[in-house]
Amino acid sequence: KQEVTQIPAALSVPEGENLVLNCxxxxxxxxxxxxxxxxxxxxxxxxxxxxxxxxxxxxxRLNASLDKSSGRSTLYIAAxxxxxxxxxxxxxxxxxxxxTFGKGITLSVRP
Amino acid sequence: DTEVTxxxxxxxxxxxxxxxxxxxxxxGHRAMYWYKQKAKKPPxxxxxxxxxxxxxxxxxxxxxxxxxPNSSLLNLHLHALQPEDSxxxxxxxxxxxxxxxxxxxxxxxxxxxxTRLTVL
Numbered sequence: 529k530q531e532v533t534q535i536p537a538a539l540s541v542p543e544g545e546n547l548v549l550n551c552x553x554x555x556x557x558x559x560x561x562x563x564x565x566x567x568x569x570x571x572x573x574x575x576x577x578x579x580x581x582x583x584x585x586x587x588x589r590l591n592a593s594l595d596k597s598s599g600r601s602t603l604y605i606a607a608x609x610x611x612x613x614x615x616x617x618x619x620x621x622x623x624x625x626x627x628t629f630g631k632g633i634t635l636s637v638r639p
Numbered sequence: 640d641t642e643v644t645x646x647x648x649x650x651x652x653x654x655x656x657x658x659x660x661x662x663x664x665x666x667g668h669r670a671m672y673w674y675k676q677k678a679k680k681p682p683x684x685x686x687x688x689x690x691x692x693x694x695x696x697x698x699x700x701x702x703x704x705x706x707x708p709n710s711s712l713l714n715l716h717l718h719a720l721q722p723e724d725s726x727x728x729x730x731x732x733x734x735x736x737x738x739x740x741x742x743x744x745x746x747x748x749x750x751x752x753x754t755r756l757t758v759l
Contacts, residue, residue, distance in 0.1 A: 559737055562747065571645075571729055572682070572750040617681060624695060625670060625737045627748060629681035 530555045534618055534630035541608055542638050549603040549633050551618030556596050559621040563592050563603050566615045566632070575616075576603070608637045642666075643751035645730050651757045654720060660754045662713040662730030670694075670736040671713040672748065673705060674729040682729055688713060689736040720758045727753045 531554045541547055551561070560579045564572040576585045576592040578601070584593040591604040605612060615634045619627040643664045652658050662671065670689050674682035687695035688707040702724075704716040713730055730751040737746055 560746065564750070569727070569753075569755065571643075571752040572731075574747055574749060577747045619681075621737065621746070621748075623737070625672075625687065625733060625746065625748070626684060626695070627682075631681055 530558075530620060530622055530628040532618060532620055532628050532630040534616075534633050536633065537631065538634045538636070540636040540638060543608060543610060545608050545637075547605050547608055547635075549605070549616050549618075549635070551601040551603070551630055553599045553601075553620050553628070555622070556599055557622065558596065559625075561592075561594055561601050562619050562621070562627070563590075563601075564617040564619065566617060568615075572617065608635075610637045610639050613637050643730055643732055643749050645728075645751035645754050647754060648752070649755045649757075651759065652717065652720065653759050654722075656720075657716070657718045659717065660715040660728055660730075660756075662715075662751055663711055664732040664749070664751075665711055666732065666749070667710075668732035668734055668749075669710060670733045671707060672731040672733075673713070673715055674731065674750075676727045676729055676753070678726075686715075687736065694736055717756075720756075722758050725756055725758045727755055729753045 533552045562577045563575045578594040589606040594601045615632040617632040619629045646661045673685040676682040685699045686705040691707045706714040731748045733748045
């Protein structure tokens with residue numbers, strides 16, 4: 529059974545810092561990996577999707593990498609801003625498009 | 640347009656009520672999903688529809704009844720719910736449902752804003 533782990537559960541950083549959010553998964557037989565952002569009480573916003581054959585994807589200040597063989601992904605956020613404060617969820621797609629989510633990392637960026 | 644819409648945004652219902660949640664997408668996606676999310680937990684898959692047919696039911700109690708009347712709409716009918724069913728209900732869609740024999744596609748799931756359900 530696939531398990532996705534995100535550590536730590538919460539992170540607080542000063543504005544402007546570059547940061548890395550980690551995600552690990554136990555079964556490397558995945559189709560892709562998605563990073564989502566969720567604001568309190570809101571839905572999920574897809575940030576980046578990396579196919580299993582890709583190594584990384586970039587969107588603006590975000591860069592996500594994938595090392596499928598080691599079961600790891602990182603989300604790099606450059607020059608963090610208070611508006612980046614949210615919960616970041618990592619999810620891997622297995623058979624039948626089932627997403628297995630990590631528990632998320634709650635990020636707080638201090639002004 | 641990469642938007643999934645959900646109505647209502649908030650719903651309060653008693654345990655004897657019957658209500659419905661609605662989800663809509665106009666991206667031409669053929670797979671649609673219902674998830675349940677409790678506070679401070681990740682979303683949990685409930686149902687998946689593929690080409691308007693129920694493909695996955697994650698052993699959800701029968702008091703939750705999904706319906707996919709057409710390729711753009713997904714409903715979740717609620718009846719005789721319990722207080723522990725209070726949660727954020729999320730709808731999602733993707734181009735299609737992956738299958739083991741298919742080549743690897745770019746099959747991103749897009750989520751709606753959710754319906755906050757409170758059962759009294």
